[in-house]
Amino acid sequence: MTAVSAVPGALYGVIAAQFSSEEESFPRNIRPTLAAVQLSLRSMKLDVDVLEIQDSGYGIVFGNKKLNGKITLEKMTPGLTTMYVKVRSKTREASVERAIIELVRTKLERMNTKQRFLFAGYHNLRTRPDVKTARLGWYRPSAELDTHRNGKSTWFRLKLPSGKTAYLKSGMVTVAKK
Numbered sequence: 533m534t535a536v537s538a539v540p541g542a543l544y545g546v547i548a549a550q551f552s553s554e555e556e557s558f559p560r561n562i563r564p565t566l567a568a569v570q571l572s573l574r575s576m577k578l579d580v581d582v583l584e585i586q587d588s589g590y591g592i593v594f595g596n597k598k599l600n601g602k603i604t605l606e607k608m609t610p611g612l613t614t615m616y617v618k619v620r621s622k623t624r625e626a627s628v629e630r631a632i633i634e635l636v637r638t639k640l641e642r643m644n645t646k647q648r649f650l651f652a653g654y655h656n657l658r659t660r661p662d663v664k665t666a667r668l669g670w671y672r673p674s675a676e677l678d679t680h681r682n683g684k685s686t687w688f689r690l691k692l693p694s695g696k697t698a699y700l701k702s703g704m705v706t707v708a709k710k
Contacts, residue, residue, distance in 0.1 A: 553618035572635035581675035591693030657698035661687035
């Protein structure tokens with residue numbers, strides 16, 4: 533009876549690990565931490581595909597043909613940023629999550645505190661299909677984004693890391709799934 537009752541608990545542990553993420557706090561402002569994330573991902577042959585402005589920080593989506601990932605940067609205080617990393621292929625990739633955290637830590641130790649995220653090559657994400665609406669974040673046009681278009685509109689819908697919907701102009705999308 534004891535062995536049978538242990539199986540559901542072990543199964544729960546495996547399932548819970550699949551949906552959890554690595555977490556780390558850095559004694560740095562959120563802006564240089566965001567720059568360190570960008571540099572770290574690029575050094576791993578990844579890049580920030582979507583950067584969402586959130587209430588207390590940023591949501592980041594990245595990936596390539598083998599991995600998909602999500603990072604949340606949360607501003608705890610002006611000098612403390614917490615990072616949550618979740619990477620998946622077919623299953624959770626905890627070793628890649630840990631590698632990203634360690635790379636960010638190394639970059640932060642070596643970089644200038646005034647360094648910022650490089651927005652060159654990124655385009656705006658909007659709250660509605662209109663260039664005059666508020667910006668929700670940015671996207672990299674060469675990224676493969678899971679977008680949806682309504683009818684013949686020139687705007688695409690994109691789901692952000694927070695679950696909100698953003699809009700991007702179709703003329704700026706070079707690679708997108710419809």
